[in-house]
Amino acid sequence: MSTHEEETPFDAYREDVERPLSRLFREYGPDRLGWFTAGMVANFVARMASLVPPLLLGVAIDAIFANDGSFELPLVPDAWLPTAQMAQFWFTIGAVAVSFLVVAVFTWIYGVTANLFAHGVMHAVRVDCFEKMQRLDMTFFDDKETGEVMAVLNNDTQNLEMFLDNALMNSARLLVMVGGIAAVLFYLNWQLAIVTLVAVPAMVAFTIWFMRAVEPRYARQRSAVGALNTRLENSISGVTLTKTTDSEAHEIDRVRGASRRLYEDTMAVLRLSYFYRPGMELLAGLAFAGTFLVGGYWLATGTAPGPLTGTLSVGDFVVFLFLTQRIVDPLAEVSNIVDQYENAKASSERVFGLMDVPVHVADPDDPVALESVEGRVAYENVTFSYDASEAHVGEETAFDEAVIRDVSFAAEPGETVAFVGPTGAGKSTLVKLLLRLYDVQSGSIRIDDHDVRELSLADLRSSVGYVSQETVLFDGTVADNIRYGRFDADEEAVREAAKAAQAHAFVTDLSEGYETRVGENGVKLSGGQRQRIALARAVLADPEILVLDEATSAVDTWTELQIQRSIDRLTADRTTLAIAHRLSTVTDADTILVVEDGEIVERGSHEELLDADGQYATLWAAQAGDRETAAEALLEGDD
Numbered sequence: 231m232s233t234h235e236e237e238t239p240f241d242a243y244r245e246d247v248e249r250p251l252s253r254l255f256r257e258y259g260p261d262r263l264g265w266f267t268a269g270m271v272a273n274f275v276a277r278m279a280s281l282v283p284p285l286l287l288g289v290a291i292d293a294i295f296a297n298d299g300s301f302e303l304p305l306v307p308d309a310w311l312p313t314a315q316m317a318q319f320w321f322t323i324g325a326v327a328v329s330f331l332v333v334a335v336f337t338w339i340y341g342v343t344a345n346l347f348a349h350g351v352m353h354a355v356r357v358d359c360f361e362k363m364q365r366l367d368m369t370f371f372d373d374k375e376t377g378e379v380m381a382v383l384n385n386d387t388q389n390l391e392m393f394l395d396n397a398l399m400n401s402a403r404l405l406v407m408v409g410g411i412a413a414v415l416f417y418l419n420w421q422l423a424i425v426t427l428v429a430v431p432a433m434v435a436f437t438i439w440f441m442r443a444v445e446p447r448y449a450r451q452r453s454a455v456g457a458l459n460t461r462l463e464n465s466i467s468g469v470t471l472t473k474t475t476d477s478e479a480h481e482i483d484r485v486r487g488a489s490r491r492l493y494e495d496t497m498a499v500l501r502l503s504y505f506y507r508p509g510m511e512l513l514a515g516l517a518f519a520g521t522f523l524v525g526g527y528w529l530a531t532g533t534a535p536g537p538l539t540g541t542l543s544v545g546d547f548v549v550f551l552f553l554t555q556r557i558v559d560p561l562a563e564v565s566n567i568v569d570q571y572e573n574a575k576a577s578s579e580r581v582f583g584l585m586d587v588p589v590h591v592a593d594p595d596d597p598v599a600l601e602s603v604e605g606r607v608a609y610e611n612v613t614f615s616y617d618a619s620e621a622h623v624g625e626e627t628a629f630d631e632a633v634i635r636d637v638s639f640a641a642e643p644g645e646t647v648a649f650v651g652p653t654g655a656g657k658s659t660l661v662k663l664l665l666r667l668y669d670v671q672s673g674s675i676r677i678d679d680h681d682v683r684e685l686s687l688a689d690l691r692s693s694v695g696y697v698s699q700e701t702v703l704f705d706g707t708v709a710d711n712i713r714y715g716r717f718d719a720d721e722e723a724v725r726e727a728a729k730a731a732q733a734h735a736f737v738t739d740l741s742e743g744y745e746t747r748v749g750e751n752g753v754k755l756s757g758g759q760r761q762r763i764a765l766a767r768a769v770l771a772d773p774e775i776l777v778l779d780e781a782t783s784a785v786d787t788w789t790e791l792q793i794q795r796s797i798d799r800l801t802a803d804r805t806t807l808a809i810a811h812r813l814s815t816v817t818d819a820d821t822i823l824v825v826e827d828g829e830i831v832e833r834g835s836h837e838e839l840l841d842a843d844g845q846y847a848t849l850w851a852a853q854a855g856d857r858e859t860a861a862e863a864l865l866e867g868d869d
């Protein structure tokens with residue numbers, strides 16, 4: 231079970247990611263540069279325009295109402311401005327209205343373009359992550375890191391979107407607002423501006439203190455979110471086990487524990503936040519009071535207080551009071567911006583950590599073109615260990631730790647080779663190597679004299695059909711599931727395949743026939759039905775080589791007989807590697823290999839192995855014995 235605190239191979243790549251956010255911009259920004267630039271510019275214009283009304287108000291108060299100042303505006307030539315008082319009044323009203331219109335229009339443009347940019351990046355990142363995930367080695371999934379990948383696809387892309395959408399634009403707003411306000415105040419009265427803006431460094435210092443104090447708490451909160459998600463995912467996927475073992479209370483306790491931790495860690499963050507916002511308001515209040523005190527005294531007495539010199543107009547004083555209050559909001563966003571930045575940095579580290587996981591089982595640079603496959607399969611001195619395939623391909627593994635040890639055999643085109651042996655002996659592993667679900671550490675596996683590593687994965691996997699131990703069905707219709715992998719097959723072909731797999735009869739009995747939905751992982755079908763659909767899928771794919779991993783394990787004797795018939799038809803003219811626990815299903819095989827502890831300990835036909843009187847003969851006797859015992863028990867029951 232993977233939790234967020236454990237080190238996983240995934241983390242190793244994550245730590246190596248350099249400057250993840252700038253990489254995000256480098257890789258995903260250029261395609262959407264237009265949206266980004268438009269968003270930034272619109273944001274800038276909207277914020278600047280929002281400063282115009284208070285400024286106009288100040289000028290108008292002095293020029294029109296107090297009648298003691300000239301009607302001047304920064305950056306606007308005097309010749310453009312009216313001189314008559316009423317004209318100035320109407321000009322001011324009009325300009326305020328236009329400013330608000332500009333704010334509205336550019337805020338709209340900013341919203342649309344910033345969203346297009348942020349969601350466009352997210353869409354691309356999500357699809358790229360999924361594409362990468364699809365190509366990852368099996369070892370990655372064996373480590374149960376699907377939860378981690380889900381978290382990347384869901385939470386991390388969401389964090390990045392928050393950052394790109396909010397934080398980036400808010401920080402631009404912060405700079406524009408604080409810079410713009412400071413510029414206006416200095417322009418109006420630099421001495422009073424100093425009095426007002428003395429609070430800003432204090433606010434910045436307070437914010438830095440807050441961020442330092444809250445960061446470790448945020449980190450704990452993030453990890454608690456991860457732990458809760460993992461817990462929920464585990465609990466929900468294991469619901470059958472929970473119900474059948476009456477362990478609901480245990481699961482509820484575990485989820486309650488994880489949820490409690492998140493609650494406590496969130497409260498720890500909030501307890502600090504409670505101080506932050508009021509603290510900022512207080513500092514802004516002090517700035518406001520200081521401005522009011524100094525400016526008010528200055529106005530009331532007509533003389534500059536203390537070291538200050540010059541005059542202050544009523545209009546400028548009003549602008550100061552307005553704008554002082556406008557500084558708090560963008561500054562108070564700083565902690566959110568920083569939090570979203572930290573989140574986004576961690577998230578893009580995970581995104582690129584995933585993208586950077588090396589894939590070992592991949593297409594060769596120059597694959598051998600496989601035009602027609604005869605179907606000869608040969609294993610030559612194959613040795614394999616899961617541990618080593620996880621560490622580094624090619625790394626030497628201690629031979630006795632290997633799961634498959636020096637295995638050699640060959641199947642001629644059309645032949646059936648069967649694997650029998652105790653559980654955990656390595657039978658499934660052996661056949662998975664043929665499909666390159668894993669790569670061998672030493673030795674080679676050949677199809678028609680080509681090492682499987684020389685073929686493209688597409689060629690390899692379209693010539694080898696695999697019916698796995700656990701039947702996998704996707705939510706969708708019966709027909710969709712049969713067609714999976716051969717998506718262009720027509721209805722007729724699907725029906726023919728189902729007939730060959732002895733599935734047609736039961737499928738037509740279903741409420742909507744081939745269009746019946748099977749439910750998630752086929753829960754609405756019985757085990758035997760699921761297996762026959764998987765077989766129909768293999769029939770439709772029509773591969774030259776077939777791998778059957780205990781295809782009859784989950785069914786009753788009657789169904790087994792039916793399935794065996796379909797398997798016999800399926801395997802008649804193609805090379806087959808079949809794993810079986812019931813020896814009765816493999817007596818006809820050309821070669822039977824007895825696998826034990828990763829090695830082939832006996833080989834031969836059924837008769838040869840019985841004659842040899844070794845392991846196989848003992849197993850055969852035991853299974854035959856079982857049947858007799860069972861028959862005896864039945865007869866006794868009848869009496």
Ligand SMILES: Nc1ncnc2c1ncn2[C@@H]1O[C@H](COP(=O)(O)OP(=O)(O)OP(=O)(O)O)[C@@H](O)[C@H]1O
Nearest residue numbers: 372616617633651652653654655656657658659660
């Ligand atoms: N994905 C994996 N990662 C690590 N070890 C694995 C993995 N899959 C199997 N093993 C180990 O490899 C060994 C062989 O397993 P394998 O599934 O090949 O045996 P098997 O003969 O097919 O068993 P069964 O008959 O029970 O299906 C076992 O010891 C198993 O624990």
